[in-house]
Amino acid sequence: LGRIDTLVDVVGCVWGFWRLGIQNVSASALNTGRIAPATSQLLSRAKVPVFSDTSAHELATTTGVAILTHMVRRFGPMPPFVLMKSGYGAGTLKRNGKPNVLAIYQGKASRSHSSK
Numbered sequence: 001l002g003r004i005d006t007l008v009d010v011v012g013c014v015w016g017f018w019r020l021g022i023q024n025v026s027a028s029a030l031n032t033g034r035i036a037p038a039t040s041q042l043l044s045r046a047k048v049p050v051f052s053d054t055s056a057h058e059l060a061t062t063t064g065v066a067i068l069t070h071m072v073r074r075f076g077p078m079p080p081f082v083l084m085k086s087g088y089g090a091g092t093l094k095r096n097g098k099p100n101v102l103a104i105y106q107g108k109a110s111r112s113h114s115s116k
Helices: 004-020 037-046 062-071
Strands: 025-027 072-075 081-090 101-109
Touching (some): 004 062, 037 062, 062 072
Parallel strands (some): 025 072
C-alpha cells in the first residue's frame, strides 16, 4: 500500500461502482495463493472464504482484498440473477494451464430460475 497505483485502484473502483449505480456486491471465495500478512488480517477480520491452488504467487493483493471487503455484502456461490453486462480483465502473471482473469457480472436479482 502507499503507491500511486494503490490510489488509482481504490479511486477507480469506487468511482466505477458509483458511476454504474452498483450497490449490492457479491463475490465468490477468493483464490489467494500466497497470502501477505496484511492481506491475512483483512481476510480474517471480514471472514472472507478463501482457498489456494498455489503457494508460488500472491493472487489476492492487499489492495484488492481491501476493496472487496469494503464493497462486498455477501461471499458465496453466484446467486440467481438476470445477466445484463459482463466485463473481464486479464493479468500478466503466467500460470500454467490456468487463466489469470478477473470476471465481473452486473445483473438484476432473480427470485426464481428455470432449467430450460
